[in-house]
Structure formats: structure tokens, C-alpha cells
Amino acid sequence: MSTTPRSTPPRSDAEDRRARALEEIEHAAAGSEVFGTSAFVRQARRASAHFSGADADPADRIEVWGRRVGRSLSMIALVGLVWYLATTYL
Secondary structure (H helix, E strand, O other), X not given: OOOOOOOOOOOOHHHXXXXXXXXXXXXXXXXXXXXXXXXXXXXXHXXXXXXXXXXXXXXXXXXXXXXXXXXXXHHHHHHHHHHHHHHHHO
């Protein structure tokens, strides 16, 4: 009597693709809620840190306020440009 383990029958190409597709769907479903929520929260934190001047040296208050004012003015200019382009060309 032979003691070699029995091999499983080989799966067809269609079965392999189906198994991989199901694994990918499960993986995407598991990470979709966490990704969407965390991406939104991460972006909100980045925006608030960007406009508050958090990337400047905290000891130099002039630099912090300069960044805040400059970034706020650039946002106002962007909104004004979008408004101008929308009213002119739409």
C-alpha cells in the first residue's frame, strides 16, 4: 500500500478566476467603508492643518499668521476666479 497523499483534482481556469474574483470582492467590501470614512477624515484634518499654518515653526508667530493670511487670500482668489469664469462662460 502506498503512503503518498492523495492529490486534489486540478481546478479549471474558470474556477480559478471565479475564486480570485470572489476574494477580491470580499477584500474590497471589507475595506470600502473604512477607506471612505478614513479618507474623508484624513483630508479634513489636512485641510484644517493647512489653513491653520500648522506646518510653520510654532515659535515664529509672524510666520504662522503669514501663512494663515496668505492661504486664506489664495482661497478667496480661487473662489473669485471660479465665480468669474462661471458667470462669464456658462
